[in-house]
Amino acid sequence: MSDDNKWKPPGEEDDEEEEVDEAAYKTVKDAVLFVIEVSQSMLTVPPSADAKKAGTDSPTSAALKCAYALMQQRIISNPNDMMGLLLYGTEKSRFNDEDESSGNHAYPHCYLLNDLDIPAAEDVKALKNLIEDEDDFNELIVPSNEKVAMANVLFCANQIFTTKAPNFSSRRLFIVTNEDDPHADDKTAKSSAAVRAKDLYDLGVIIELFPISKPDHAFDKRKFYDDIVYNQLPTDPEAPAPISAATKPSSTSDGISLLSSLLSNINSKAVARRALFSNLPLELGPGLQISVTGFIIIKRQEPKRSCYVYLAGEKAQIATGVTTQMAEDSARTVQKVEIKKAYKFGGAQVLFSPDEISQLRNFGDPIIRIIGFKPLSMLPIWANLKPATFIYPSEESFVGSTRVFSALWQKLLASRKIGIAWFIARKNAAPVLAALYPSSATEQHTSSSSSSAETDTNAHPAMPQGLWLIPLPYADDIRQNPETTHLIRAPGSLTDRMRIVVNQLQLPKARYEPGKYANPALQWHYRILQAMALEEDLPERAEDRTVPKYKPIDKRAGEYVLDWGRELEDVHRRWLREDGGGGAVKRGAQEEDDDGGTATAATKKKMKVKAEAEEVRVMDDGAMRKMVERGTVGKLTIPVLKAWVLGKGLEGKGKKDELVARVEEWF
DSSP states (O other), X not given: OOGGGOOOOTTOTTTSSOOOOGGGGGGGOEEEEEEEEOOTTTTSOOOOSSGGGSSOOOHHHHHHXXXXXXXXXXXXXXXXXXXXXXXXXBSSOBOTTOOTTSSOOSSTTEEEEEEEEOOOHHHHHHHHHHHHOHHHHHHHOOBOSSOOOHHHHHHHHXXXXXXXXXXXXXXXXXXXXXXXXXXXXXXXXXXXXXXXXHHHHHHTEEEEEEEOOBTTBOOXXXXXXXXXXXXXXXXXXXXXXXXXXXXXXOSSOOHHHHHHHHHHHHHHHHSXXXXXXXXXXXXXXXXXXEEEEEEEOOOOOOOOOOOEEEOSSSSOEEEOOOOOOBOTTTOOBOOGGGOOEEEEXXXXXXXXXXXXXXXXXXXXXXXXXXXXXXXXXXXXTXXXXXXXXXXXXXXXXXXXXXXXXXXXXXXXXXXXXXXEEEXXXXXTOOOEEEEEEEEOHHHHTOOSSOOSOOOOTTOOOSSOSEEEEEEOOOGGGOOOOOOOOSOOOOOHHHHHHHHHHHHHTOOGGGSOOGGGOOOHHHHHHHHHHHHHHTTOXXXXXXXXXXXXXXXXXXXXXXHHHHHHXXXXXXXXXXXXXXXXXXXXXXXXXXXXXXXXXXXXXXXXXXXXXXXXXXXXXXXXXXXXXXXXXXXXXXXXXXXXXXXXXXXXXXXXXXXXXXXXXXXXXXX
């Protein structure tokens, strides 16, 4: 169960940490406006080298399908996010409540297909019908003969964001186009568009470009869009991270691969960056502090129920839960100020007031304080209690934090050392000892064949470069090791054969890439919700990419696994002959007895126990009773205990502790 869903008793929700301001939740909301160009080239299906894929999707159609897929995802996974769809270059014009037939339009040849709002099921259905119905598509998606000024398009987007999402900290504009220089001969139009883009940036809107190359011309951002797209990161740490480089289309540029490319890039931008803390002081020494922000890079995602619904009335209503605490003896309602917390100690109840609880949990202000350095080799792989937190410098509290942070990171990396830090994430949080671990680009792409970083410009490292806070365990957190007696080590021949099997079954590039494997349970949950909300047919089965591919596995390693199994049987037989197997013989196995006949292993074991019982003197009941009363039965040897319990008709198998327990239970 995730930390967000853990239940806490009423009144204890605010004890662990200080109460979070409600306004902080605004930063989680995201507003995305798709701006898709409609032109003759955008409506032309690109040629395909594969005849089977020819005549599939035009760039405009692929972009609309991409918006539809994202809207489906957002309506369930991000129910508070807004999304809109604006077409430009169309013959028809529509903005808000304007009449399409009137000739007076504020933004000519701009068609607001879906206004920026929280998408409803009806909006998704309408967009789906437009994509699937060829007649509706051809009626609406008609390119204009007149050019559209990009300054007008950007100003239209500005007005949409200003009126519909004024308080959203994350506002993004996705531009999908194949025209890299819309104003090649008009410097005034270029300058006006750059001014409108600057206005959007000042408003906090991040423009992200999805360039599509034409069959005979590669998209060149330098001609126009370098002055439109700003690469600066948003100031809000919760906001989704923008694109770091231009998105390259598929090499084939056909509809299917184009749609796949757009979907993968859109999905990579749909995940918000979640900050665990912002502008936290990082103290390198007395009087030397910088500020850092901590990001949650890895967090388990689970389906969340947004509310309870009451269905017994005339219409469905949201049910709100109310908790009341009552005295057990008088059934009187107890107010929160009357309650004290009690902890058991030595059988007594120790009472604390809320103020005393806060003082007990106060270990100082939130901070990351470096208290020393250790070699990187001293950090064992098991020494982490929770997922690590990625920290990155922030200039808001201390100017120059980035330079000091970079120097610390480079020094730790070059010296192969880690920092040991005292870490308090927020007020009233428990202090944690943490390791400051430096990560580099090289180790992100280390594989069996190469230890250098990938050279592909589209490749992104699995994890960012910087410093990671790894929570270290205290002495109280380490448990006893399990008993590991009677270990049997595999011989070298068995290990060598298993090494071949492991080498044959390695993942591509010899590493696990989480981006390739979606959580099947989570995706199935969302798929069912989507089908029910949009009144679609329920799917028969979930798509699970974690299911092993049995045929390729058998083809690559099947014979090696059988060889290993045969070797294991040979080793096991040799071990039984040499060491007797420690009694680990299969039940029913035949062995020769002293008379040349055969006897099962179970029979020989009974004979052995019986012979031992005859050789050992059997204690009388009186002497055994006295030893039970004194608690000294454990001093007897196993043969004596077996002889006594067998004499009473009890089972003689088991360890010494089990035999002692049988003796004590008999009395």
